[in-house]
Amino acid sequence: MHLRILRRALHTASTVNPAEIAHFSRLSSQWWDDTGEFSFLHQMNPVRMRFIREKLLESARDDRPAFSESESARVFKGLDFLDVGCGGGLLSESLARLGANTLGVDASQANISIAKLHAAQDPGLALGSSLSYLHTPAEALLTDPKRYDVVCSMEVLEHVDNPAAFLDTCAQLVKPGGHLFLSTISRTALAYFLTIFMAENVLGRVARGTHTHSKFIQPAELVGFFRAYPNEEAPWIDAGRDPPTRTQAEVRGLVYNALSTRWMLAPRGAWGVTECNYIFWVRKPVL
Amino acid sequence: MAFTLSLNTSSKICRGVASQLHRSLKRSISTSTPEEWDVVVVGGGPAGLALASALGSSQLVRESLRVALVEAGDLSKIRDWIPAPETFSNRASSLTHTSQTFLKDIGAWAHVDEERTCPIQDMQVWDGVSDARIEFPMSLLGLHSPGQGMARMTENLNLQRGLLRHLSDVPQVQILDKTKVQLIGHAEAGGWPLVHLDSGRVLRSRLLVGADGFNSPVRSFANIASFGWAYNTQAIVATMFHPPQGAFKGPNTTAYQRFLPTGPIAFLPLSPTASSLVWSTQPPLATALMASEPDVLRHMINAAFRLPDISMRYLHGLLLGAHAAGTTLTPSQIQAEIAWRELSHGIDETSAYASASIEAAKQQGIPPQNAELLPPLVTSLQPGSVASFPLRYSHTDSYLGEGEGSRTVLVGDAAHSVHPLAGQGLNLGLADVECLSRCIQNSLLHGGDVGSRTTLLPYAQERYFANHRTMSVMDKLHKLYSTSFEPVVWARSVGLEVVNELDSVKAALMMEASGKSGLDGGSAWALAARGVENFATAANAARMVGAGLPSLLGASVRGLLKAAGSSSVERKQ
Numbered sequence: 001m002h003l004r005i006l007r008r009a010l011h012t013a014s015t016v017n018p019a020e021i022a023h024f025s026r027l028s029s030q031w032w033d034d035t036g037e038f039s040f041l042h043q044m045n046p047v048r049m050r051f052i053r054e055k056l057l058e059s060a061r062d063d064r065p066a067f068s069e070s071e072s073a074r075v076f077k078g079l080d081f082l083d084v085g086c087g088g089g090l091l092s093e094s095l096a097r098l099g100a101n102t103l104g105v106d107a108s109q110a111n112i113s114i115a116k117l118h119a120a121q122d123p124g125l126a127l128g129s130s131l132s133y134l135h136t137p138a139e140a141l142l143t144d145p146k147r148y149d150v151v152c153s154m155e156v157l158e159h160v161d162n163p164a165a166f167l168d169t170c171a172q173l174v175k176p177g178g179h180l181f182l183s184t185i186s187r188t189a190l191a192y193f194l195t196i197f198m199a200e201n202v203l204g205r206v207a208r209g210t211h212t213h214s215k216f217i218q219p220a221e222l223v224g225f226f227r228a229y230p231n232e233e234a235p236w237i238d239a240g241r242d243p244p245t246r247t248q249a250e251v252r253g254l255v256y257n258a259l260s261t262r263w264m265l266a267p268r269g270a271w272g273v274t275e276c277n278y279i280f281w282v283r284k285p286v287l
Numbered sequence: 288m289a290f291t292l293s294l295n296t297s298s299k300i301c302r303g304v305a306s307q308l309h310r311s312l313k314r315s316i317s318t319s320t321p322e323e324w325d326v327v328v329v330g331g332g333p334a335g336l337a338l339a340s341a342l343g344s345s346q347l348v349r350e351s352l353r354v355a356l357v358e359a360g361d362l363s364k365i366r367d368w369i370p371a372p373e374t375f376s377n378r379a380s381s382l383t384h385t386s387q388t389f390l391k392d393i394g395a396w397a398h399v400d401e402e403r404t405c406p407i408q409d410m411q412v413w414d415g416v417s418d419a420r421i422e423f424p425m426s427l428l429g430l431h432s433p434g435q436g437m438a439r440m441t442e443n444l445n446l447q448r449g450l451l452r453h454l455s456d457v458p459q460v461q462i463l464d465k466t467k468v469q470l471i472g473h474a475e476a477g478g479w480p481l482v483h484l485d486s487g488r489v490l491r492s493r494l495l496v497g498a499d500g501f502n503s504p505v506r507s508f509a510n511i512a513s514f515g516w517a518y519n520t521q522a523i524v525a526t527m528f529h530p531p532q533g534a535f536k537g538p539n540t541t542a543y544q545r546f547l548p549t550g551p552i553a554f555l556p557l558s559p560t561a562s563s564l565v566w567s568t569q570p571p572l573a574t575a576l577m578a579s580e581p582d583v584l585r586h587m588i589n590a591a592f593r594l595p596d597i598s599m600r601y602l603h604g605l606l607l608g609a610h611a612a613g614t615t616l617t618p619s620q621i622q623a624e625i626a627w628r629e630l631s632h633g634i635d636e637t638s639a640y641a642s643a644s645i646e647a648a649k650q651q652g653i654p655p656q657n658a659e660l661l662p663p664l665v666t667s668l669q670p671g672s673v674a675s676f677p678l679r680y681s682h683t684d685s686y687l688g689e690g691e692g693s694r695t696v697l698v699g700d701a702a703h704s705v706h707p708l709a710g711q712g713l714n715l716g717l718a719d720v721e722c723l724s725r726c727i728q729n730s731l732l733h734g735g736d737v738g739s740r741t742t743l744l745p746y747a748q749e750r751y752f753a754n755h756r757t758m759s760v761m762d763k764l765h766k767l768y769s770t771s772f773e774p775v776v777w778a779r780s781v782g783l784e785v786v787n788e789l790d791s792v793k794a795a796l797m798m799e800a801s802g803k804s805g806l807d808g809g810s811a812w813a814l815a816a817r818g819v820e821n822f823a824t825a826a827n828a829a830r831m832v833g834a835g836l837p838s839l840l841g842a843s844v845r846g847l848l849k850a851a852g853s854s855s856v857e858r859k860q
Contacts, residue, residue: 034740035689042741049733073347076734094734097351121478122736123323124493260748 014137015166016107020159024087027207028110031088032118037207038088040199040256041155044183045090047254047263048154048279052181055250055281056150059179062247076100082148082173084138085156089115096131097124100150104133105141138169147175157184158215167225171236177286183254183279187216191276194256219251219274226282236282243269249282321474321491324353325737326727327482328496329468329505331358333443334699334716335498336450337395341724343457344393347731348724355461355490357482362464366451368444370403375526377672379563380713381407381438381542381555382446389721390449399449405440405556408540411660415547416596420660440555440563443713463488471495471508473691479738480508480694494738495695496723503701506683509692515681515704520550521573522678523566526669527588529662531559536659543662545592547599552591554662561669562662564588572603573675575610581668582618588665589642590625598628679704680762682755686747687740694738696746698723705758715754722749 027037034042056075061067077099083092086104088111096102096119106112112135119127138153151174153166160166167182174180185191192213199206223244226236237244243251246268253266253273266273326342328335339356342348370376382390382404390396413420454460467485474481474491482490497505506513532539539562543554550567557563566588568576576584587606591599602624609616616624626643634640639658645666681704688695699716723746729735730742 042739043744046730046733046735046741049735053733073350073732093736097734097736122493124325262745262748 014107014139015160015162015169016137017159017161021108023207023209024159025108025110028088028108028114031090031111031114038090040206041087041090043261044254044263044277045094047265048091048181048183049094051252051265051279051281052150052152055179055181058246059283074099079149080146080175082141082151084151084153084170084173085159086115086133087111089119089133091152091154092131092133093119093122093125095152096126099130102131103148104131105136105138106133107135107137109135138166138173142169142172148173148178149175150179150181152181154181154183155185157182157217158211160215163215163217164225167222168229171226171229171284174284176284178284180282180284181279182222182281183277185211185216185277186218186275187213188218188275191216194276219278219280222280222282223249223251234285236285247283249280251278251280253278319487319489321481321489324355324490325493326352326354326496327480327490327492327494328354328356328498329482330497330499330503330699330701331356331360331362331447331462331464332498332500332699333446333450333713334701334720335496336447336454337390337393337717338496338498338698338720338724339460339462340395340450340453340457341389341393341720342727343454343460344395345724345728347728349457349459351731352727352737353461354459355463357466357468357484357490358462358464359467360464362451362462365444365447366455368448370444373561374669375403375557375561375563375672376442376444377524377526377563377669377674378443379440379555379557380443380446382441382717383438383714386714386717387439389717390446393453393724395450395453397449398452399441400445403442403445403558405558406540407438407440407542407556408538410437410542410544412544413546413660415545415599440557442557468499468504471505492738493694493736494727494743497695497697497701498699500700501679501681501704503697505695506697506701509688509695509697510690511683511685511688511692511695511697513681513683515679518567518678518680519570520567520678521570521675523564523568523573523576523584523673523675525564525584525588525674526557526672527554527562527564527585527665528560528667528669529562529665532663533654536654539663541659541662543592547591548596549599549603552588554592562665566591567678570677571607571610575606577673577675578610579606579615580618581670581673583616583621584673585665585668586618586621586625586642589645590628592662593634593640593642594625594628595632598632601628680758682758686751687743693740696723696743702750703754703758705754711757715757718753719746719750722746 030037033039053075056079057072060071060075075098076095079100081092081095081100081102083089083095083102083104086092086106089104092102092104092115104112104115106115112133115133116127119125119131119133125131151170153170157163157166170180170182185195195206195211196213200208200210223237226249227239229236232239237249241248250268251274252268253270253275254263254277255266255273256263256277263277265279328338335356335358339354342352342354348354387396390399411420451462454462463484463486468482469485470483472481472483473479480492480495482492482495484490495505495508497503497509499505529539539556539559542556545552547568549569549572552566552568553564555563555565566576576587579587583606587602590602594602602621605621605624606616622643629636629641629643636644637655639655639661642664645664683697683702686697686702687693698719700712702719703715705712705715723743726742726746727737729745730737730739735742
């Protein structure tokens with residue numbers, strides 16, 4: 001009962017940070033310039049998609065022993081995806097291309113306009129039917145009964161005001177048995193050095209003020225959150241299992257190779273690779 | 288409807304014509320609505336057809352992409368190509384294992400007439416001035432199936448026909464032949480490329496692939512600069528006939544290449560009694576050879592593999608003199624000259640090095656000593672098969688278009704032209720195609736936009752440096768061997784002989800020539816590149832010595848001695 005009150009209290013306030021939204025609105029025109037400001041994200045996108053695909057395939061194989069490999073190309077087909085903080089639609093477009101019913105939401109009107117404009121140029125995307133965009137904070141979606149097979153929020157968590165409330169919102173939007181994917185940056189000295197000192201200050205590859213070190217979240221904090229979520233009795237991640245079992249949650253490092261200018265998905269359990277960028281997956285229990 | 292048309296013409300006249308064209312096109316364009324395509328390949332040569340085949344062979348691509356190939360020529364002529372019996376096309380390439388594996392994987396090799404191809408199981412490469420030789424016996428490679436050889440000589444037409452036959456099973460890939468690309472433009476700045484065809488159709492393409500050869504219109508549309516130089520070298524190609532090698536010499540599966548100071552001459556097997564000629568030589572000499580009777584050329588080919596360099600130079604002089612005087616030498620004249628040169632070199636008419644008379648070649652029996660070091664004597668050239676073309680080295684600055692030219696990618700000769708020293712040109716093109724089709728499929732798997740830079744960047748990264756490395760080695764080899772300057776000849780001969788003694792280096796070179804490198808494909812080339820680099824350094828050193836700098840050497844020797852002396856002093860202390 002306590003929790004319900006807490007939850008209601010959380011809903012009233014949006015986790016959107018106005019300064020952050022202003023920052024990304026200023027940069028919105030550059031979303032699709034894959035050599036500019038967002039080139040890092042463009043290059044990261046296939047790697048994030050690969051992880052999502054791998055986890056969906058893995059779960060499908062676990063759920064249905066009769067899963068045939070010929071279905072693997074269609075693993076996204078027909079699933080309801082929600083992309084929270086979709087920005088210019090980098091991830092949403094990829095999801096829609098694979099046949100997912102995709103809704104991208106963003107708190108910045110400028111981002112949503114760019115995303116719509118870009119998708120409209122591509123005849124391969126059915127903007128308005130299987131791909132749609134909405135200018136709204138994620139919290140507002142809770143009033144609608146619709147829930148999603150998969151909720152993704154990529155490189156957003158480090159920009160929101162109240163991460164716990166934001167995670168709670170995302171978690172509620174997932175259907176039972178559905179998936180939540182988050183990618184973000186860990187709060188470490190290395191992450192400060194790479195993402196703020198090098199990328200913003202020294203190399204100028206990312207606009208200054210994009211990241212704030214104190215807002216970064218460590219993987220252990222995310223895992224910890226879901227060990228106690230929604231309550232201690234029936235958490236999404238069982239207590240006492242470290243790392244969590246692969247059917248409940250997984251943390252994988254995303255490592256940037258500056259020489260090949262490519263991101264790679266670090267192998268499972270590799271040492272030290274989640275010290276900077278990482279991607280997190282957790283599955284909502286069926287009941 | 289407003290159109291921004293991008294034109295890259297250098298002369299004012301061209302621009303005038305183009306703007307007229309532009310205006311007339313604008314009129315015709317305004318009526319035709321662009322068709323939506325995902326991949327438009329411009330160019331129906333081996334690279335373009337291979338890309339279309341590779342894409343068509345993937346179920347994922349067939350289900351998710353609309354692919355079109357535009358070619359100005361009539362491809363049905365190639366699809367229905369039926370060569371006259373016992374004749375071969377003069378354009379043949381040695382397809383490496385890597386290329387063959389790729390073609391097998393996409394299902395195109397099954398449509399290539401393997402009867403018309405010939406494995407290369409041995410290579411004989413030697414210096415025209417010093418006769419230093421490198422041999423590449425098969426035993427070094429340890430291939431599981433010796434019949435396969437290290438590479439396979441395949442007529443380009445045979446490959447193209449195979450690819451077209453393969454494509455006729457893939458209706459999803461549309462081939463628009465006998466169709467010229469009139470202009471490539473944009474619907475709006477930074478928008479998707481619009482390909483205007485002379486049929487009036489306009490193709491709006493997510494990805495535009497330039498497989499349109501050396502003078503690539505796609506490359507000029509994307510405004511990609513290209514650097515390079517003409518080699519001042521002309522290649523003569525022909526199909527040569529000769530008697531079978533006979534019981535003592537084994538089948539005709541050896542490739543021979545002799546590096547003459549005027550350029551390399553190569554003898555590549557096509558069948559037991561036919562082989563392909565690629566003779567790179569200086570343009571005036573090529574002109575004189577092309578103007579001569581085929582029988583004179585035949586005599587010159589036989590001599591070019593056998594006579595010492597000094598006699599070749601004498602014969603070249605004769606040909607050039609006759610050509611300058613507006614006459615040509617008769618076959619009997621050249622034959623008499625060769626017989627005389629042989630006599631002066633002490634080459635007996637029964638020797639393997641004798642070529643004035645081809646009677647010996649027709650006799651079956653125990654071949655003369657060293658016969659296995661030389662190609663069979665050519666008895667005739669296939670009528671109409673003699674042709675020549677200039678050689679160039681060029682490499683574009685980038686394989687991807689940027690800004691206005693975005694969503695454009697180059698493959699094959701549109702991206703690079705290479706000296707055909709080791710027959711690598713087509714293989715490089717096929718490697719491009721394999722990589723690009725892999726990147727496209729990978730992108731599809733992850734919901735990517737196949738025209739985006741994110742999709743194409745790995746292709747450019749993987750292929751640009753791989754191609755550049757191969758091209759540099761070919762270029763350096765060409766330069767190294769185009770001199771008869773004695774110290775350089777000495778250095779490269781020593782280099783060649785040293786390499787011949789080092790089985791591991793040779794194996795690496797062979798692996799690369801056959802494209803059968805191990806896990807790390809790069810290492811073999813790196814090794815070969817380093818080897819060539821060393822030759823070049825040695826050649827430079829030799830040139831310095833030859834240019835009269837013994838004092839410098841003396842000084843450095845003295846320095847070395849001094850250093851050795853002082854270090855021994857230090858050790859004592």
